Amino acid sequence: MVKPFYDVIVVGAGSSGLMAAIQAAQQGVSVLLIEKNKRPGRKLLLSGGGRCNVTNRTTRDELIKHIPGNGKFLYSALNQFNQEDIIDFFESQGVALKEEDHGRMFPVTDSARTILDTLLDNCRDLSVDLLTEATVETVIFSEDKSKIAGVQLTTKEIIEAKSVVLAVGGRAYPRTGATGDGYAWAKKAGHTIARLYPTEAPLLSDDEMIVTQALKGVSLRDVNVTVWDAEGKAIVSHLMDMIFTHFGYSGPAILRCSGHVNQYLFESGADRCHLSIDLQPSLTTDALEAIAESQRDKQILTILKQWMPERMAEVILSQLNITATTPFKQLEHEWRAALWSRIKGFAITSIGSQPIEKGFVTGGGVNTKEIEPSSMESKLMPGLFFCGELMDINGYTGGYNITAAFVTGTIAGRHAAWASMG
Structure with missing residues (x-):
């Protein structure tokens, strides 16, 4: 049952959101993960041709080079959690991985379902509350608008939180639920949105x-x-x-x-x-x-x-x-x-x-200059965190985008939890 208050709310149960929820819960705080689809991880199941290319085992400089959309923003985050940590995370959960050409890492099962189930099992084991088929209407702030206060659902239900992590993706692949809702919420908090454009599109x-x-x-x-x-x-x-x-x-x-x-x-x-x-x-x-x-x-x-x-x-x-x-x-x-x-x-x-909706990745997004790179916290609204494709970060296919998602999700989740303890 969903409670009226949590330490951390994560909006969006994709790659970055699931990782954010896990990492926040590992710090010992109460976490609610909200997903508007009936089931979490729809885009994750499509990644890597349905096999889920979990990361790319390459050097840090090569990784950044393959994330042409503001990849350098990730340097600070990668000092805290990098590609090898992603590999260690899944292998520690009993997921065997294999390396293919160009450093691409896949589960031995060749099934993205293996990766999604592992993330969901972690959420369950850590007592993360999962609310599906629930749409966030907006984020809410404290009375003096000095910090985040929670979210309001389209049902008008308000759920309060000390920290909110937005992990709702961009506008690519709308059939997975990515419809760009997060941009309006970021604007409400004072953020600017870098021009959206298609990447990884024919x-x-x-x-x-x-x-x-x-x-x-x-x-x-x-x-x-x-x-x-x-x-x-x-x-x-x-x-x-x-x-x-x-x-x-x-x-x-x-x-x-x-x-x-x-x-x-x-x-x-x-x-x-x-x-x-x-x-x-x-x-x-x-x-x-x-x-x-x-x-x-x-x-x-x-x-x-x-x-x-x-x-x-x-x-x-x-x-x-x-x-x-x-x-x-x-x-x-x-x-x-x-x-x-x-x-x-x-x-x-x-x-x-082809239009952004037919691309696999969204270019543009929440301006990274307005986000603290070491924590993924908004520089404009304390307690508000961003991760994944919602930000103005985009990489090439080959495990680079999901690496950015797992890395920023991890950092946002951890810091959102720590901020809620303060």
Whole structure:
């Protein structure tokens, strides 16, 4: 049964909220975890393709590098709880983890349910009260508005608390319950919200090959995708896979570039962003020439097919007006140079990404300059804490966002508990 008063209330039972509730309860205080869905952890169950990539076993600097949205804000928190601590937490609960490519850590069961059940079991063992199918209408303050006082539900029921942790996520994946409610509550406490934008979202394009569907469904392996600014300076590059779609571009390399594309379009006011694809990043122009020359009697299309899918090669040859059946030895020097240039920098453009609701991560959020990095407490409203995607922090897929969620949830939960004791 829910009581009218708790030491700590955590709003949102996702990755960061569950961890916040556990860490607060471990300090010996009373904790209420409120979730508006029927069941907690809906987005967590979808993470890592349903397997839940719990963290990334990499160096701290690499971790920060892979959280392009204010990752440096996490340095102080990581001094208190880091990736190895996440691993230790789950392994101490009997969850066997395994390391896959690029440092990604998964449960051996390959099931996100294992991770969610572990977190819920912890909450139960620590006597955290869980209130589901309950929607918070707003946060409430003391009479003089000098500190947090609790929350009010849409039923008008008021539950008081010494500390409140907001862990309600952003606006990505609304079907998991993330509808951006927390931004209004943060504003009520005096916070500003950094512009929201989609990250980890497929890119839209009106390039000719997209409009004609010439490359629809073509996948490219281990290509280097670069985002360029108007002056021809590289903004970011990612060496991963990608795919051509009926609306534009997708796949890991593209998803990692998407937030940068959206930021560039907004900040520059441009109507499109230029990108390029290095189709053979492991080979130099000279190496391409040497390999082709060693097969000079073969048709040019046959040679290109060893480096890329046939339809990709056909589009490149069409763009350069080179006949596919031409033997390589008949290709003039200038055409060879143009061909290598195209392979090392195939140009594409984007007019933006799919909307924030179709992205997996929200860019923007509660301004981190208004949050104490060592405790996740509001600098403007004592007793109010933030964690997870509600804040202006976003990372790439690969265990980075959930790491930020577990880390900030841990710090917010602990400090919220300690503040309630004061």
